[in-house]
Amino acid sequence: MVEAEGTRASTSAGWSIRAMTLEDYDRVYALWETCAGLGLSAADSRAGIAALLGRNPGMSFVAVSGRDIVGSALCGHDGRRGYIHHLAVSTTCRHQGIARALLDRCLNALANCGIDKCHAFVYADNEEGARFWLHVGAARRVELELFSVYTPRCDPEADKPTLNAREHPGPSTLP
């Protein structure tokens, strides 16, 4: 499951994985908007992603095919546990191993920082997303629930998430 980190990973399938930079932001955000099951909030603003990339250099990745960004994974850690957000692959490029390759790069980056375990947040009604995580060996933490609270600087109304095309709405708050 693990591949060498730090070099550009080329594949015969015509895509490759490299570290995400802020220059990728617009194209990555556009990709997220096409992925049902993801929720986007104020935390996904350019400033928010700049902060994540700045605090966790070289830990988030994109998959590129020609000039297109066809996959992305945001990754970071708090010194104790790792977190992966918005693991997403273009609908036209799925089932080619792109998400697994992105995940491998993230897990290697976390391991290199001394992190032993990584968490991912999936909306409760995103069964397809959950099936992916189970398939790649993640444990479903049925004994846990997620609780979120705002800090004094945030207007909760301004942080209302936009849920991508779903047949029914998800929870009202995002990780």
Ligand SMILES: CC(C)(COP(=O)(O)OP(=O)(O)OC[C@H]1O[C@@H](n2cnc3c(N)ncnc32)[C@H](O)[C@@H]1OP(=O)(O)O)[C@@H](O)C(=O)NCCC(=O)NCCS
């Ligand atoms: C989930 C997602 C990232 C998978 O991307 P992908 O590039 O198609 O996945 P991969 O090709 O790397 O698949 C890796 C393995 O998982 C399996 N897999 C992929 N999607 C799966 C799914 N929905 N259910 C079960 N298994 C799945 C593949 O068959 C493959 O298995 P193998 O390596 O044993 O052959 C993609 O469907 C997506 O972007 N979904 C929308 C966003 C989302 O829900 N993200 C997850 C929550 S954050």
